[in-house]
Amino acid sequence: MLSLVGVGVRTVSFLRIQVYSVGFYADLNNPRLKLEPSMTPDEKIQEIVKTCACEIRIVPTRNTSYSHLRDAFIRAITTRLRDGRKDGTTTEEEAIEAASPIRKLKTLFPNTALTKHSPLDIFLYPPTPGQPRALTFRDLGSIESDWVAREFVLHYFEGEGPSPALKEMVIKAIESL
DSSP states (O other): OOEEEEEEEEEETTTTEEEEEEEEEEOTTOTTOOOOTTSOHHHHHHHHHHHSOEEEEEEESSOEEHHHHHHHHHHHHHHHHHHHHHHTSSOHHHHHHHHHHHHHHHHSSOSSEEOTTOOEEEEEOOOBTTBOOEEEETTTEEEEOHHHHHHHHHGGGSTTOSOHHHHHHHHHHHTTO
16 A cells, blocks of 8 residues: 655746646555665665655646656656766666667657646556566556666655655655654
């Protein structure tokens, strides 16, 4: 069972326009989840994403398009790939293996509108030994890639993330775990 861990709003800073609300859900009752009091908030978030089923729920606050979200998602994941290669957190093998799932991710989104208040649920399945993790975009399709699935969710918590309020609320929620 997934629990709501935090919510926030994505704002385009230079225009101060709220684009979408975002929620982060996770299975915090997963027996494989091992959080230690000595872990930093970022380490706890990484452990939750690495170990548990998670969901990102995006609810547009204005009419948008799937292609607009797709472009933002692809930009975020390719930036994480580039930065990971630079700082050594992503291996050459992971980068090569991520290429095909990233191409597939580009094809999942229709050229149609995503109307105001219509949720887009993005579900990260828990790890299964010997299987790549699946990242499912409700009603659109799935990709299977440990790296892409994990890094897609983690990008919401990199730096300030797309929604600083989301990251702040998640950190407060997991402090006592």
